[in-house]
Amino acid sequence: MNLMKADNMKFILIIIICNFSAGISAPIDNYPKNPKIDAINYIFNIELSDETDEIICESKVDIRYLEKGIKELRLDLINVQKGKGMKVSRVTSNGDVLTFKHKNDELYIKLPVPSSVNQRSQYIISYRGVPAGGFKIADNKYGDRTFFSNNWPNKARHWLPLIDHPYDKAMCEFVVTAPNHYQVISNGLLIEETDGPNGKRLTHWKQSVPIAPWLFVLGVAPFAVQYVDTFDGKSIQTWVYEQDRDAGFYDFAEPTKQVLEFYTDYIGPFSYEKLANIQSNSVGGGMESATAIFYGDKSVTGKRSVRWRNVIIHEIAHQWFGNAVxxxxxxxxxxxxxxxxxxxxxxxxxxxxxxxxxxxxxxxxxxxxxxxxxxxxxxxxxxxxxxxxxxxxxxxxxxxxxxxxxxxxxxxxxxxxxxxxxxxxxxxxxxxxxxxxxxxxxxxxxxxxxxxxxxxxNGGGTLKYAGSWEYKNGTVKITLDQVQNDGYLFKMPLQIGIYKPGETTPVIETIQVNKKRNSFTIKVDTEPKKIILDPNLWVLMEAAFERKK
Known part of the structure; x- marks a missing residue:
């Protein structure tokens, strides 16, 4: 997701046992999930113009019903309010016009007959409007008109009719008609690019691996495009504003391939058909859209800064966690x-x-x-x-x-x-x-x-230790208390580093700290020079610990 997701919070720089028998309940958010309805694929036909911010759309929604007797299909789509939003004019299936209701930002489509188990149906939704969010139509920092999505976390519904929740992953296609001075980037692979009459160009991208709706992506701008390299036969690409060609090609050339190699070796295979790094004005930091990652206007500096390097690593990591899983x-x-x-x-x-x-x-x-x-x-x-x-x-x-x-x-x-x-x-x-x-x-x-x-x-709080150690007759005695006063108590294993005189590598002992007040004895063969808690930095804690005087 966005390193500024929520838009301003997110540019946080990314560098930045115990045996218990406690049950963990699975929480759920309040979205009206219906796991008996499964979206398989969306095809979004979208017409863009330089004369107006209105988008003209025809979306084909491919649905599988997993239970018999379902009478209506619910999708998310923002209604028109104060001149912005989407207005649906028609819904059809197999050429038949269907009854629908569009209110309170929900689109309900009445099925001609109740569903059967594993029924597969396609619906074509015709609509148009000026997006109130989710799809930014505005000049970029150079004054060029651009079109960029930002669906995080649930803004896809502002311009696309869909099940706008990550529980229902689906494939998608974007078929975009726009003036031919633009290039178009989206999820997946480029299927078609055809120049037509009246200075228009049709561009068709197809995402063949199911993804969550916030990862659907569309970018339309005067781009400079570089095919940087390949990884496992899949294209690594850079898309930046044409004015930032040299700096952008330099910045995004590294470390994309090395990151892809590392995560593939240590986690598992990369799921998708390509990876493109894209300069955009719809996000402030980064946005991990599957196969087509967005970075903010200011991401291109020509300096390969550590800050933006780490954003690139973070967003590629999302291709495994957040996107694939x-x-x-x-x-x-x-x-x-x-x-x-x-x-x-x-x-x-x-x-x-x-x-x-x-x-x-x-x-x-x-x-x-x-x-x-x-x-x-x-x-x-x-x-x-x-x-x-x-x-x-x-x-x-x-x-x-x-x-x-x-x-x-x-x-x-x-x-x-x-x-x-x-x-x-x-x-x-x-x-x-x-x-x-x-x-x-x-x-x-x-x-x-x-x-x-x-x-x-599932709990709050923080972990704070205070304690001391002393040596006597071949034994180290450690007193260690949990001193946080927020009402929380933690049960954690904790490494103790015992440094012998003249040695720089400690002997590691592990203690189990479960109570408010704790004491431990450890046999040693010589008087320690010093003892420190958590020498290898494994525990999120604050500690005051010294030799007893």
Whole structure:
């Protein structure tokens, strides 16, 4: 998703066990899901003009009914209000005109007869209007007229009739007629580009792998286009404003291929037919649209800045998490944003070294702590999200990332990657929940992770330790208390680094800190020079710890 999703919040710089038997209930948001109706494919025929911001559309919706007796099809589509929105003029199926009702931003289509099991039907919806959101028609920074989508999180309904929720993934096609001085970019592969009469050009893109609606994408502008490279036979492309040709081609040439290689090797295969990096004025940071990633106007600098490099890594990580494996419910948005943030750091560790990785973790921790001070009870998994304005915060990104890091520390790196690969293989191009993810990680580790997931994802609070150590007669005694005063108590394994005189590498011991007040004894063969908590930076915590005087 957008690194500024919600539009201003998101440009947060992306560098940035316990055995419990606690049940985890699966929360759901309040969208009116109907899993008995499955959208298979959308074909959006759209006509654009330089004379007006009105778009003229004919959309073909391909539906499978999974239950008999369904009498109507519900789709999302914004009504006209104050001169903006969509007005439906006609709905047909197999040439027959159907009865429909379009009000309160919902389009209800009456079926000619109730559905049968596995019935497949296509509906053609004719409509037009000026988008109130979701599709920005405006001049770019150079004064050129452009058309760019930004469907996050549920704005596709502003200009497209569809089931506008990630639980129902579908294929899509965009067939766009526009003045021939524009180039058109969208999801998937280019099927057709034909110049017609009256200075018009028809461009047809087809996405053959199902994706969530917020990932549907359309960009229309005077572009400079570069076919940079290929990866597994799939095209890597750059689309930037023609005035930014040289700087944009330079900026986006790296590190796309290296990122694709890393995630393919460590997670699983890349799902899609191409990957294009695209300059746009509809987002401020980045937007992970499947196969066609949008970056803001200011992304092109000609300097390959670390900031924008990390945005590129983050949005490519989304092609695996958020795009290929998609949360079934908005309450589980951390499965997208927390994952993309942590896997950005994992690529940074792989490509740029441990120090850069640690710097990113520490930067994230500072943001987590700052957010906690204002919102101490905030939970990473939402509890039946009601307002889509609240779908993401910085905490979803940064603390979500840290939770994955702690999980890796608890499971061990080998088991962590085994679980990640299993999770991806099982849910690639499908939907998943937090419980689905937990089960895969439990299978990989042989551990009961329900307590860890519940305390870190379904509860608020922060973890603060205060304690001391002393040495006597071959024994180290450690006193360690949880001193947070927010009402939360954590059960966590914690590594202790014991440094012997003259040695720089500590002996690692692990203690289990479960209570408010805790004490431990550890046998040692010599008096330690120093002892520190969490020397390998596995736990999201604050600590005051010193030798007892």
């Amino acid at each position: 998609t949360e079934y419910d908005w309450d589980d948005i951390w499965l997208s944003e927390g994952f993309a943030t942590y896997f950005t750091l994992l690529f940074i560790e792989h490509q740029y070294g441990r120090d850069a990785f640690v710097e990113g973790l520490k930067s994230s921790q500072k943001r987590v702590n700052a957010f906690y001070k204002k919102h101490p009870d905030y939970t990473i998994v939402h509890d039946n999200l009601k307002d889509m304005a609240d779908v993401t915060t910085g905490q979803i990104y940064q603390k979500g990332s840290w939770i994955l890091h702690m999980l890796r520390g608890i499971m061990g790196t080998v088991n962590f990657w085994e679980g990640i690969q299993s999770y991806y293989a099982k849910y690639q191009n499908l939907n998943a929940t937090t419980d689905d993810f937990r089960r895969e990680m439990e299978e990989a580790s042989g551990m009961d992770l329900s307590g860890f997931f519940k305390q870190w994802l």
